[in-house]
Amino acid sequence: MRIGIYGGTFNPIHNTHIDIAEAALKQFSLDKVYFLVAGNPPHKDTAETIPDACRLDMVKLAIEDEPGIDIDVREIYRTGKSYSYISFTEIKKEHPEDDIFFIMGSDSLLYFKNWVKPEVISQCADILVAPRLGDDMAVLNDAIDECKSLFTGDFALIDYKANGLASSVIRNDFYKDESVRNWLNPKVEEYIIDHNLYSPYSYDxxxxxxxxxxxxxxxxxxxxxxxxxxxxxxxxxxxxxxxxxxxxxxxxxxxxxxxxxxxxxxxxxxxxxxxxxxxxxxxxxxxxxxxxxxxxxxxxxxxxxxxxxxxxxxxxxxxxxxxxxxxxxxxxxxxxxxxxxxxxxxxxxxxxxxxxxxxxxxxxxxxxxxxxxxxxxxxxxxxxxxxxxxxxxxxxx
Ligand SMILES: [Fe+2]
Ligand SMILES: [Fe+2]
CATH class of the missing domain: 1.10.3210.10 (Hypothetical protein af1432)
Known part of the structure; x- marks a missing residue:
């Protein structure tokens, strides 16, 4: 089996995430892609974010009709900081005979060498990088070459033309600019409204x-x-x-x-x-x-x-x-x-x-x-x- 693991906070999940997973499935002949929903990532302040359960619900809604895509909830339920090397060590142990691929955005790749134990991750999985809108491809290719020289696993670019919005734009503009909702599965859009997510008002x-x-x-x-x-x-x-x-x-x-x-x-x-x-x-x-x-x-x-x-x-x-x-x-x-x-x-x-x-x-x-x-x-x-x-x-x- 060839298994893709797409890590992220998915806050919220949008069409670009699905497109990237589908591109990776096709280009690298993967059998399945799992969205690994991050719990409490060490590099992000999640104090202001929405309930974790809402991010999980939205991923479930967005992948309902996507047969090649599933969800991995281990990081949401883990206590303490959610380091990727722990997840990939577990995943490799669970699938000793399978090829594992870690799908990440290009922004993550640029800092990959500074993550905690990147060498452990690259021993467990090859890295597939999704370009983002506005990426300088020369910089990205240099980063891939550098990672290849530093780590054992392979690093490759997903052949995907980035054209989508970042989740942060959707969060900030959801109620100000309805056009950003075009990047969401309609069930996710409805969920955001019904659950009052990304509202300018919050209470403590x-x-x-x-x-x-x-x-x-x-x-x-x-x-x-x-x-x-x-x-x-x-x-x-x-x-x-x-x-x-x-x-x-x-x-x-x-x-x-x-x-x-x-x-x-x-x-x-x-x-x-x-x-x-x-x-x-x-x-x-x-x-x-x-x-x-x-x-x-x-x-x-x-x-x-x-x-x-x-x-x-x-x-x-x-x-x-x-x-x-x-x-x-x-x-x-x-x-x-x-x-x-x-x-x-x-x-x-x-x-x-x-x-x-x-x-x-x-x-x-x-x-x-x-x-x-x-x-x-x-x-x-x-x-x-x-x-x-x-x-x-x-x-x-
Ligand atoms: Fe009343
Ligand atoms: Fe009452």
Whole structure:
């Protein structure tokens, strides 16, 4: 067997990675290429990057329909620094009879001699180098010649015309310039949006402390305890479903921030800020606490993330086609540890970690049953949401 190992952070994976793997498969008659997803590479500061699980998910989505390409997750799960020589020593041991090829970008090759134990890597694998846009080929060929003279393994250039963007450009411009999305598999693009990746807003524990203190002053004590329950449940669901966990926690902390104000004030805030009010909301103004809460996020609490505002706006009724954070907050609000009146809570609490859409549907089912017994309180959005998730459960959307 001839096995290619393509190392990288894949943050995010894009079409150029797939093209390079396919070019290497063809040119060097490889049987398989594995994307070796880096965990905590020693040469990169990963403090600002996205959850590792999201990078893995995106690679899996991008290679679903690529029969010659697979994924190697060993570095993601390794503790400590993730040195390539450790991975290649393991891979060679697992495949003693096979030829191993290490596929890397030209930027990596230029520093290869400075890596930790490059001689061990080159004993285990031949190096295949993918040129990048703007490379000076003379410099690249000199680097290859130098590596050949220093190390035992072979070094070769992949015959691939570089024309793609760097992952860093996609990260920086994803929300500013939609044309960069053309370099992504549509499933990866959808994943980035749904998981709120590369957002200009991110949150940390300091934000959690600040907003919790604000809510402690703002809310009645029982509402504050409920809020903490929703925030921690949202945090835990976010970890399970690979959503940025502090972002989910901030949404949980703020979701009822407009709950403890008067009906008159809720209506006044909406009217003053051109937030539309439906008839049922005039009739039951407490239903407005989601919309007013979304408005307060920005105006009172300096939280500008649109996904947080949206999740708060729809948390009471849900809405058809909720995004991941909407579902996390909708579910967390219903199953947090302080709840004890709703039916089948034990089942819902475990379903939330097994199948989030199914849990959303079950909650809507119970809500619709409850509303059928109290028909004067029916909000049509709840019914629309129920019908949407009913179709989703049948596989129709
Ligand atoms: Fe609420
Ligand atoms: Fe709530």
């Amino acid at each position: 524990y300091e934000d959690i402390l600040r907003l919790s203190q604000e809510m402690k002053k703002e809310l009645k004590s029982s509402r504050y305890v409920h809020t903490l329950g929703v925030a921690t449940t949202a945090y835990s669901l976010a970890l399970k479903w690979n959503y940025p966990a502090y972002t989910a926690m901030v949404a949980g902390i703020l979701h009822d921030c407009a709950k403890c104000i008067s009906d008159e004030k809720r209506i006044a805030v909406c009217e003053k800020n051109n937030i539309p009010i439906r008839d049922i909301e005039y009739q039951y103004p407490h239903l407005l606490h989601g919309k007013v809460g979304a408005y307060y996020c920005k105006s009172k609490y300096d939280v500008f993330d649109e996904q947080i505002a949206h999740a708060i706006a729809v948390h009471t009724t849900g809405c058809p086609g909720m995004n991941l954070l909407d579902k996390i907050i909708f579910v967390a609000d219903y199953i947090e540890p302080g709840r004890d009146k709703q039916p089948r809570l034990d089942i819902l609490r475990s379903e939330a970690y097994r199948d989030l859409n199914s849990c959303v549907f079950m909650i809507l089912e119970d809500t619709v049953n409850y509303l059928n017994e109290n028909p004067e309180m029916v909000d049509s959005t709840t019914i629309d949401t129920y019908n949407y998730y009913l179709d989703k459960m049948k596989g129709e959307v």
